Amino acid sequence: MRRIVLVSLTVAFLTGIALAPLTWAQQQPPPAWQQGRPPELATSPLAPHATPPTPKPAKDIPVDKAKLPPGFKLEVWADMLPNARTMAWGDKGTLFVGTRAAGAVYAVVDKGGKREVKTIARGLTQPSGLAFRDNALYVAEIPRLLKFENIEANLDNPAAPKVVYEYPKEAHHNWRYLAFGPDGKLYFNMGAPCNICMPPETHANISRVNADGTGFEYFARGVRNSVGFDWHPVSKELYFTNHGRDWMGDDVPNDTFHHAPRPGLHFGFPYCHQGDVADPDFGKGNLCSVFAPPLLKLGPHVAAMGVRFYTGSMFPAEYQNKAFIAQKGSWNRTQKTGFRVMTVTLAPGKEPKYEVFADGFLQGEQFWARPTYIQWMPDGSMLLSDDYNGAIYRISYRR
Amino acid sequence: MSPMWRWRWGLGALPLAAALSMLVAATAPAADPDAGRRKAERCAACHGADGNATIPGTPSLASMPVFYTHWQLIMFRDGRRRSEPPKTALVQNLTDEDMADLSAYYAAQPSRGRSSPSDAALIAAARPLAEAHHCISCHGPNLMGQQQVPRLAGQDLDYLLKRLQGYKARTTSDLDGMMTMVAQSLTEGDIEILARCFAGLDAAGAGQSPGRGLR
Numbered sequence: 001m002r003r004i005v006l007v008s009l010t011v012a013f014l015t016g017i018a019l020a021p022l023t024w025a026q027q028q029p030p031p032a033w034q035q036g037r038p039p040e041l042a043t044s045p046l047a048p049h050a051t052p053p054t055p056k057p058a059k060d061i062p063v064d065k066a067k068l069p070p071g072f073k074l075e076v077w078a079d080m081l082p083n084a085r086t087m088a089w090g091d092k093g094t095l096f097v098g099t100r101a102a103g104a105v106y107a108v109v110d111k112g113g114k115r116e117v118k119t120i121a122r123g124l125t126q127p128s129g130l131a132f133r134d135n136a137l138y139v140a141e142i143p144r145l146l147k148f149e150n151i152e153a154n155l156d157n158p159a160a161p162k163v164v165y166e167y168p169k170e171a172h173h174n175w176r177y178l179a180f181g182p183d184g185k186l187y188f189n190m191g192a193p194c195n196i197c198m199p200p201e202t203h204a205n206i207s208r209v210n211a212d213g214t215g216f217e218y219f220a221r222g223v224r225n226s227v228g229f230d231w232h233p234v235s236k237e238l239y240f241t242n243h244g245r246d247w248m249g250d251d252v253p254n255d256t257f258h259h260a261p262r263p264g265l266h267f268g269f270p271y272c273h274q275g276d277v278a279d280p281d282f283g284k285g286n287l288c289s290v291f292a293p294p295l296l297k298l299g300p301h302v303a304a305m306g307v308r309f310y311t312g313s314m315f316p317a318e319y320q321n322k323a324f325i326a327q328k329g330s331w332n333r334t335q336k337t338g339f340r341v342m343t344v345t346l347a348p349g350k351e352p353k354y355e356v357f358a359d360g361f362l363q364g365e366q367f368w369a370r371p372t373y374i375q376w377m378p379d380g381s382m383l384l385s386d387d388y389n390g391a392i393y394r395i396s397y398r399r
Numbered sequence: 400m401s402p403m404w405r406w407r408w409g410l411g412a413l414p415l416a417a418a419l420s421m422l423v424a425a426t427a428p429a430a431d432p433d434a435g436r437r438k439a440e441r442c443a444a445c446h447g448a449d450g451n452a453t454i455p456g457t458p459s460l461a462s463m464p465v466f467y468t469h470w471q472l473i474m475f476r477d478g479r480r481r482s483e484p485p486k487t488a489l490v491q492n493l494t495d496e497d498m499a500d501l502s503a504y505y506a507a508q509p510s511r512g513r514s515s516p517s518d519a520a521l522i523a524a525a526r527p528l529a530e531a532h533h534c535i536s537c538h539g540p541n542l543m544g545q546q547q548v549p550r551l552a553g554q555d556l557d558y559l560l561k562r563l564q565g566y567k568a569r570t571t572s573d574l575d576g577m578m579t580m581v582a583q584s585l586t587e588g589d590i591e592i593l594a595r596c597f598a599g600l601d602a603a604g605a606g607q608s609p610g611r612g613l614r
Contacts, residue, residue, distance in 0.1 A: 028584045030533045031577060050546035053469040054495050082495070101470070101574060103477055123477035142576075171576025 032172045036195040037247040048331045051101050055082045055390025062368055067360035068395065071316075074358065077383060077394035078115040081106050085387045086177065086306070087375035088130040088137065090152045095375070096120075096137055098130040100175050100387065105130070105139055107155045108392075120151065120158045126171070128227075129178030129188055133211065140176040140188050143169050145213065165213040168202050173225045177306075182236040185210055191225035196245045196270055196279065204269050206240060206260070222266040222291060223258075228306040228373070232346075233321055237261045239295070241304035241325060244273055246332040253277050255304040256294035257325065257344060257352075265292040295344075296352045301330035302338030306373035312380025315397050321346070324357060326371040326384060339367050341374070341384065358384075358395065369393075430465070430496075435504025438497055441489070450505045453513075456557040461508035462602060466547040468502035470574055480572035510602040512553035517599030525596030528589050532581060542597055547574060553602030559594035 029035060033048050058076040066074040078084075078095075083102035087095055090107075097106040105121040121127065121139065129140025137148040139161065146161035167174065173191025181187050185208040192204040206220040206229065220240070229240035238260040244253035253273035260267075268275065268291035270282040275293030278286065298304050306326045310319045322343045329339035339362035345353040361369040370388040377383055381396040439450070442460075446452045450461030460468060474480035476490045493501075517525070529535060539545050542552040551559065565571025566582035567590070573579045585593075 028532050028581075031536050032580070034533070034536055050466055053466060053473055053547075054499055080495075102473070103479060123479045171573075171580070 032195065033246070035197075036245065041247060046332050046334070049388070051083060051388065052390075053082065053102075055080050055084075058391065061389055061391060063393065065360050065363065065368060066358060066393075068358050071399060072358075072395055072397050074384075074393050074395050077392045078108050078117065079389075079391045081108070081117055081392065082390040083387050084372075084385045084390050084392055085128050086130045086373050087383055087385055087392070088132045089375070090132050090137065091135065092152045094152050094155065095383070095392075096130050096132065096151075097385070097392070098128045098139065100126045100128050103127065105137075107151075109155070118155050120148070120155060121161075126175040129176035131178045131180050131186060133180055138164070138178060138186060138211070140167075140178040142171055142174050142176070143167055145178075145186070145188075145209070164211070165209055165216075170203070173203075175227070177227045177229060179229065180211075181208065181238070182231055183208075185215070187219065187229065187238075189223065189226045189229075191227075192269060195247065196281070198270060198282065206238075217263070219263045220258075220260045220265055220267060222269045222271075224269040226258075228304065228325070230308050230323070233309050233311050235261075239307060239309075239323060241298070241307050242267070242294070243303065244300065245270075245279075246301070248273075248277075248280075250333045250335070251300045254294075254297035254300050255302050255327075257296040257298055257304065257307070257323075258292070259295045260292075266290075267292050267294070295346075296354055298325065298327070298342070298354070299337055301333045302340075303328035303330060304338075305371070306385075308374045308376065310376070312376050314380030319343070324374050324382070326374050328370045328372055328387075329362060329367055336362055336365055336367065338362075339370060341371050430499035430503035432500065432503040432507050435500035435502070438501050439504055442501070450508045451511045452555065455555060456561065458555055458558045459510060459513065459553070460505040462510035462543065463502075463505050463550050464544045464546060464548065465499075465502045465506045467544060467549045468505055469498050470547050472498045472501065474572055474574065510550070510553055512599070512602055513555045514553075514595075514598040516601070517596045521592070521596050521599065524592050528593055529596075532585065532589075532593075534593070537577070542600055543602070550602065551597040552600040554598055556594055556598040559598055560590065563590045563594060 058079040061076055063074055063076060068074060081097055083099040084097045085100060086098040089095055095108040097108060103122060103124045104119050105127050107118045107120050109116045124141045125143060127139045127141040131138045135150055137151045139146040144163050144167065145165035147164045148158055148161045151158055170193040172193050176188045178186060178188045187206060187208045189206050190203050192199045205218050205223055206226055207216065207218050209216045223242055224245060225243040226240045229238055231238055240258050242256045242258060244255050256274055258267055270279055271286040272278055272283055272288040272291050274297055276288050278288060304325055305328050308324055310322050310324060322345050325342045325344065327338035327340050330337050340359035341357045343355050343357045361367055361371060369386045371384055372387045373385045375383045381394055384393045384395060445454060445457050446460050450459055452459045471480060472490055472493060475486040476493065478487055537548045538551050544550040562571060563582055566578045567585055569579055
């Protein structure tokens with residue numbers, strides 16, 4: 001009898017929630033992934049894909065399902081790296097690997113064809129930004145930029161890192177990408193602390209700082225969330241990917257690819273998305289033409305992540321200076337998209353050419369991998385990380 | 400001038416139930432709940448042999464979603480989450496496989512409520528708060544949790560109070576910063592009402608099968 005009462009009270013609780021009239025004054029911000037969702041999409045089942053805490057061993061990853069151009073091959077290069085994301089080479093051939101939720105930084109050492117994985121840091125707050133210079137590994141976690149000096153000589157017993165710079169502490173969209181620019185400064189993103197809102201001045205930008213933490217400057221503004229950027233091998237100018245907002249429907253806005261040839265440009269967030277779509281709340285009266293448009297629309301909700309220009313000698317000559325973009329794949333779309341590696345070919349006076357390089361990671365509505373970041377090996381092959389399986393693939397070419 | 404946070408609302412609890420069961424997750428290497436039962440013997444003194452703890456302030460683990468238990472073991476191992484008594488030494492040597500086995504074992508155990516059932520008045524007081532703070536958006540329409548989000552229904556009251564107070568004070572660990580953000584707008588009174596109500600909700604009886612909520 002008591003059990004029936006319990007169950008019926010629980011049902012009453014739930015029904016009450018379903019039917020309770022909503023009062024403006026009582027409402028608090030919804031979970032970050034729901035913020036900006038309009039009433040007509042209230043019953044949408046879409047939600048971000050949870051990161052598995054366990055990595056998938058190589059034997060369970062169906063790499064034969066990957067599709068590549070003729071002559072290219074994909075295989076597992078290293079596995080059992082939970083949540084592997086960004087990759088940075090040390091001077092002595094160590095590959096450092098950053099993560100997000102797992103809070104760890106790994107060091108992968110190649111011992112005669114077998115990859116040995118060490119964990120050099122644990123318990124950090126989403127340490128996804130990695131860069132290496134002059135014997136030191138720089139790690140950008142959410143609240144701080146850390147420097148591990150002389151790390152390659154001490155992989156088994158790393159010393160405590162120095163704090164080089166302190167970031168704003170908001171977690172949302174502030175897992176970072178970090179890279180040294182041609183000017184020797186460290187570039188990183190500060191993502192918007194929301195899906196859609198008026199960001200404070202400190203957010204929704206790409207910024208830079210000297211390696212010692214001095215000389216902070218904003219570089220590009222109105223950038224909702226860029227977690228990948230690179231400099232063109234010839235022009236040395238900055239190109240970056242950007243994640244468009246959610247909850248405006250399946251096909252709008254696109255994730256975008258941008259060119260920032262000089263500091264001080266504003267790329268539209270929150271007023272204008274993808275260069276030509278005014279935000280329903282913030283876009284009134286602001287013409288999209290005021291802002292710097294994207295170079296290319298990449299597809300809606302594809303989750304554009306790492307971007308790198310190819311400068312190696314293994315791939316055929318036509319790949320020189322092409323930008324490769326890894327796309328983790330969508331959650332805010334009823335039919336999944338992304339889950340692939342694309343190339344962008346830039347030529348002066350011509351429209352950018354946008355083509356598929358590697359796909360097959362999405363089979364129908366099921367995915368078996370999420371391409372995340374790209375790094376080049378000294379021999380010109382590609383390392384491709386997968387933060388869902390906790391693995392790094394190698395894509396190589398043979399005529 | 401628009402406020403920095405622009406809030407939207409409108410979520411139907413009942414369709415959300417169906418929606419959450421459609422959420423997909425990776426198929427991790429098959430965890431072994433029987434091995435997990437053996438490995439959980441050393442946890443039993445505090446968490447109960449079947450994951451139903453009886454010590455006030457110590458959480459029950461029975462019927463806890465697999466990803467939640469596993470991620471929290473990682474957080475304890477890495478020192479990102481602390482407990483009294485300190486947990487880190489106890490979990491330092493757990494492998495990924497150990498954590499997966501333990502999580503699968505606990506997820507399959509039926510949970511028993513720890514408090515007297517919430518009465519209609521308490522539920523009526525908690526309902527608008529749970530709606531306003533979007534608890535069921537992540538914790539599910541039954542407050543049974545899903546993926547990396549914990550079960551709240553039938554959990555120990557002292558434990559729920561401690562966690563919510565800690566999130567508000569920013570002294571409690573947080574896997575992704577979400578609960579710290581949520582708790583900032585909770586008053587002490589809100590925390591009391593929500594914790595009391597959830598502690599007295601029926602925790603559904605049956606355990607969460609390892610396949611629940613998976614693709």
